[in-house]
Amino acid sequence: MVAFRRWRAARPFWGGLLLALGGAEILVTEKASLKVVMHIGMQGLAGYLLPTLMLILGLLILFNPAQRLFYSILGALLSLGTWVTSNLGGFFIGLVLGVVGSCLAFGWLPDQEPRRARSWRRRRPEPVPHP
Amino acid sequence: MASSSDATSSAGSTPEPSEVSESGSPSESPEGSERRGRVRLRRAAVMAVPATAVAAGLMILTAQGALGVQFAISGMPFTVTATNLDGEGFAQFGGLDQMAPGSPNEGDTGGQVLVVVSAIKKATLTKLCQSVDLGGTNLLIRAGEGKTPVSAVNLTTDSTELSGDAAFENIEIGNDASTLDKSHTQGPKGVFSQQADTVHIGNLRQTNYATTAAVFKLPGLKLSFSDKGC
Numbered sequence: 001m002v003a004f005r006r007w008r009a010a011r012p013f014w015g016g017l018l019l020a021l022g023g024a025e026i027l028v029t030e031k032a033s034l035k036v037v038m039h040i041g042m043q044g045l046a047g048y049l050l051p052t053l054m055l056i057l058g059l060l061i062l063f064n065p066a067q068r069l070f071y072s073i074l075g076a077l078l079s080l081g082t083w084v085t086s087n088l089g090g091f092f093i094g095l096v097l098g099v100v101g102s103c104l105a106f107g108w109l110p111d112q113e114p115r116r117a118r119s120w121r122r123r124r125p126e127p128v129p130h131p
Numbered sequence: 132m133a134s135s136s137d138a139t140s141s142a143g144s145t146p147e148p149s150e151v152s153e154s155g156s157p158s159e160s161p162e163g164s165e166r167r168g169r170v171r172l173r174r175a176a177v178m179a180v181p182a183t184a185v186a187a188g189l190m191i192l193t194a195q196g197a198l199g200v201q202f203a204i205s206g207m208p209f210t211v212t213a214t215n216l217d218g219e220g221f222a223q224f225g226g227l228d229q230m231a232p233g234s235p236n237e238g239d240t241g242g243q244v245l246v247v248v249s250a251i252k253k254a255t256l257t258k259l260c261q262s263v264d265l266g267g268t269n270l271l272i273r274a275g276e277g278k279t280p281v282s283a284v285n286l287t288t289d290s291t292e293l294s295g296d297a298a299f300e301n302i303e304i305g306n307d308a309s310t311l312d313k314s315h316t317q318g319p320k321g322v323f324s325q326q327a328d329t330v331h332i333g334n335l336r337q338t339n340y341a342t343t344a345a346v347f348k349l350p351g352l353k354l355s356f357s358d359k360g361c
Binding site: 009010011012014015046047072073076079080083084085086087088091092095099100102103104106107108109110111112113114 | 166167168169170171172173174175176177178179182183185186189190193198199200201202263270272354
């Protein structure tokens, strides 16, 4: 758990996760068979391309946080683009997840001062008294 | 950093250093003074404000019918109704839709749904209503209730049920589905099909499994949740 918390603290965890989830949600709402998509051409393909890229960018934010600015800007643009290409952005849910995730990743900064007065810190158990 | 915080904090409550090792809880040591990354609100707002503005703009443009949107839905059945559908370049044939393996919507169907594929090259629909059952509540999309009807290009629907009052012009019934030429798509070889130059359907009601890659213009778009479907 501690290792996970430390891993999480070093990257915009919620931003990347929400963006990836948004892309996944939009993909779930689509089920046009690939044959039809190829027949329609680029326009049909974009419906799959945008949410797939959202998913990939979300994962990239998690695993390569150094480039988060570029990823998050692209992620926000793609999320907005899915409104046109993919079921109104997965019926709006995926679009909101993607935009919120991108904004969180964009606003994230590493190495911040710790917050004061966090409840879990104050509730720390006292050390066992010496017998 | 974690080790130094452990030492200082435990030194505050228990002065003897031996107790630190005895309590044996380095894993419990909070990263109290560890510096971690965090979202700065003002920085996030730099992006959130324009993104929200663009999203609002897209929705307004769509609601005015200036911007077309694409649908490629399914996995779950949804209902489409319209008071009038006028189309050019109509084709219809049978098909089998395959769900994604292990899809939760499979039920006892074995993941396959027998569908009627209707393809219309150019269609206009008045008072379009589309509802998806999300279990308990329905997501409702309404459009085209004002003066301008909904228009769609290369509309392909896979339906399990289709009802309405239909009228066709220059209809050809009994073609092989692979020889269709009036619409934008063709079916598999050896499948019964029909096609027509124009089609008019009144009081249309469809239960669809997929609407594919159609560009919809939805003037007067309303997105809402409702207990009742269309």
